[in-house]
Amino acid sequence: MSEATAQQNKNQLDWFLLGRVLKQALPYRKIFILSMSLAIILAPVGVLRPYLIQYTVDNYIIQFNYDGLVMMSGIIIAVLIIQSFMRYVFIYSTSLLGQSVIRDLRVRVFKHINSLQLRFFDQTPVGRVTTRTINDIETINNVFSQGTITIIADILQVLVILGVMFYTSWQLTLVCLITVPLLIVATYIFKEKIKHTFQIVRTEISNMNSFLQERITGMRIVQIFNVEKEELEKFNKINDKYTQANINAIFYYAVFFPVVEILSAASLGLMVWWGARGVLTDNISIGVLIAFPLYISMLFRPIRILADKFNTLQMGLVASERVFTLLDNQSKIENKGSLLKEKIDGDIKFEKVDFAYDGENFVLNDISFDLHQGETLAIVGSTGSGKSTIINILNRFYEIQNGNIYIDNINIKDYELLALRNRIAVVLQDVFLFSGTVLENITLRDESITKEEVIAAAKMIGADDFIQKLPNGYDYQVMERGATLSMGQRQLISFIRALVFNPDILILDEATSSIDPESEAIIQYAIEKLIEKRTSIIIAHRLSTIRHADKIMVLDQGRIQEMGSHDELLQIENGHYRELYEVQV
Numbered sequence: 001m002s003e004a005t006a007q008q009n010k011n012q013l014d015w016f017l018l019g020r021v022l023k024q025a026l027p028y029r030k031i032f033i034l035s036m037s038l039a040i041i042l043a044p045v046g047v048l049r050p051y052l053i054q055y056t057v058d059n060y061i062i063q064f065n066y067d068g069l070v071m072m073s074g075i076i077i078a079v080l081i082i083q084s085f086m087r088y089v090f091i092y093s094t095s096l097l098g099q100s101v102i103r104d105l106r107v108r109v110f111k112h113i114n115s116l117q118l119r120f121f122d123q124t125p126v127g128r129v130t131t132r133t134i135n136d137i138e139t140i141n142n143v144f145s146q147g148t149i150t151i152i153a154d155i156l157q158v159l160v161i162l163g164v165m166f167y168t169s170w171q172l173t174l175v176c177l178i179t180v181p182l183l184i185v186a187t188y189i190f191k192e193k194i195k196h197t198f199q200i201v202r203t204e205i206s207n208m209n210s211f212l213q214e215r216i217t218g219m220r221i222v223q224i225f226n227v228e229k230e231e232l233e234k235f236n237k238i239n240d241k242y243t244q245a246n247i248n249a250i251f252y253y254a255v256f257f258p259v260v261e262i263l264s265a266a267s268l269g270l271m272v273w274w275g276a277r278g279v280l281t282d283n284i285s286i287g288v289l290i291a292f293p294l295y296i297s298m299l300f301r302p303i304r305i306l307a308d309k310f311n312t313l314q315m316g317l318v319a320s321e322r323v324f325t326l327l328d329n330q331s332k333i334e335n336k337g338s339l340l341k342e343k344i345d346g347d348i349k350f351e352k353v354d355f356a357y358d359g360e361n362f363v364l365n366d367i368s369f370d371l372h373q374g375e376t377l378a379i380v381g382s383t384g385s386g387k388s389t390i391i392n393i394l395n396r397f398y399e400i401q402n403g404n405i406y407i408d409n410i411n412i413k414d415y416e417l418l419a420l421r422n423r424i425a426v427v428l429q430d431v432f433l434f435s436g437t438v439l440e441n442i443t444l445r446d447e448s449i450t451k452e453e454v455i456a457a458a459k460m461i462g463a464d465d466f467i468q469k470l471p472n473g474y475d476y477q478v479m480e481r482g483a484t485l486s487m488g489q490r491q492l493i494s495f496i497r498a499l500v501f502n503p504d505i506l507i508l509d510e511a512t513s514s515i516d517p518e519s520e521a522i523i524q525y526a527i528e529k530l531i532e533k534r535t536s537i538i539i540a541h542r543l544s545t546i547r548h549a550d551k552i553m554v555l556d557q558g559r560i561q562e563m564g565s566h567d568e569l570l571q572i573e574n575g576h577y578r579e580l581y582e583v584q585v
């Protein structure tokens with residue numbers, strides 16, 4: 001979507017974008033001003049040295065003035081030292097500026113990603129988001145360390161050199177500049193070619209990240225189905241494209257740099273030829289003849305580098321546009337409600353709710369039901385019938401199209417979003433654990449929850465035993481995604497997680513599906529403890545979990561088919577629930 005705008009801006013510098021990037025440096029304006037001042041001072045200081053050499057040759061060496069030569073050498077060395085020191089401060093401060101800006105930017109992007117609605121993640125590959133946060137932000141650093149200030153410094157230097165050269169001998173300068181039109185053409189071609197290849201490089205990095213991220217996460221499937229070879233082929237393809245893009249870039253560099261060398265040498269040759277004639281006719285001093293080659297090398301170097309820096313700046317801007325697009329993405333759930341409740345009763349009411357994830361294909365139709373404080377609702381239905389969706393919209397992870405949802409007779413849109421979600425705990429079948437200790441996985445680093453509370457909660461649902469038996473107990477290090485724990489153990493941890501947050505509404509989405517019969521008793525006990533005195537919604541397949549619910553909803557293709565208590569539903573002739581019951585018993 002943003003690729004089109006990126007394409008448009010490709011051919012010219014986007015000043016608005018540049019301005020926006022530079023604005024990020026506002027908190028560091030002191031460093032910015034320091035770098036800028038140094039850039040301005042360094043331009044004439046850099047040119048001073050050849051000029052001093054020229055002066056020394058003409059006024060001391062040719063006159064055989066030894067003392068004068070020693071003095072001038074001292075001055076030249078002093079200038080060199082001062083210049084080196086200033087260059088050091090300049091490079092350090094521009095890099096510091098860039099690093100500080102991108103550090104802040106990373107925080108902003110991370111915060112922003114956290115606030116986006118789940119729909120965004122349904123539609124965006126994880127690898128792409130990772131690339132935005134790491135590689136693209138890294139590239140923005142170039143705008144500061146390679147672009148803007150250093151470009152201005154180089155341009156200033158070129159201008160000052162030209163000024164001094166013209167002042168010294170305008171004829172000789174013009175002779176030196178004969179090759180410049182060629183240089184400009186070569187630079188332009190180089191700049192265009194390299195820009196294009198770098199765009200491909202960036203796209204391929206993003207593709208590679210997305211691919212790797214997904215394969216590594218799904219490694220188990222790759223190995224179970226023995227598709228390593230096929231995956232390797234796919235990887236090879238992406239890798240080849242990436243390599244080719246990089247090689248293309250290197251190719252242009254390899255051609256461009258020698259071309260500039262040749263032009264620079266030609267310039268030097270012309271200058272010597274013309275200059276020598278000048279010396280013979282006494283128009284040009286020996287000092288000038290010695291200083292001019294230095295000027296020429298100082299002139300061509302920045303011009304050569306400028307083309308490169310300009311590209312780097314351009315790349316930084318392309319990257320910044322991607323990052324800004326992400327930051328500008330307001331794909332958030334509208335949070336206009338202001339109601340903050342410490343505690344809710346937990347009356348839930350759905351009123352003629354219709355919902356489609358994509359706005360077109362409705363997966364919930366005309367859903368209406370009432371659930372009172374402390375009651376338990378069980379939802380049954382085949383896979384894909386919309387059970388999890390009911391939970392997603394109650395939490396406001398997605399926005400409904402028609403109808404209303406009330407909690408305590410207040411529309412859920414009127415609640416402050418985080419305050420609402422705070423009161424609802426969801427335990428999913430697929431428990432996600434982060435790398436960290438068991439304790440951290442339970443509290444999610446919420447400092448207000450003490451270890452004692454965690455242990456009390458664990459004891460309450462009967463999970464304390466197994467945690468104590470782990471090496472280091474509650475400080476046992478869980479690996480990424482909880483890979484070193486069994487499903488049942490992960491499930492128990494997620495139950496404690498739900499319990500310590502002390503929610504007013506509890507939702508279990510197939511939380512018991514992957515439990516072995518042995519642990520089932522523990523889990524069943526845990527569930528009873530969890531739903532005690534709370535409004536609860538349980539999605540389950542096992543009748544043992546469902547039958548005690550106050551209400552049971554049978555869902556089919558997004559519509560409520562039957563609703564009532566266990567006994568009521570059994571009365572219905574040819575009823576879905578009765579069928580289910582007969583199959584299981």
Ligand SMILES: Nc1ncnc2c1ncn2[C@@H]1O[C@H](COP(=O)(O)OP(=O)(O)O)[C@@H](O)[C@H]1O
Nearest residue numbers: 122357358363382383384385386387388389390
């Ligand atoms: N994030 C999503 N984006 C688009 N469609 C979805 C999404 N999640 C689920 N669906 C679709 O919505 C329907 C109901 O899904 P779900 O509520 O998860 O079913 P289940 O009853 O198995 O929990 C399914 O057809 C599914 O394909």
Ligand SMILES: [Mg+2]
Nearest residue numbers: 387388389509
């Ligand atoms: Mg589901």
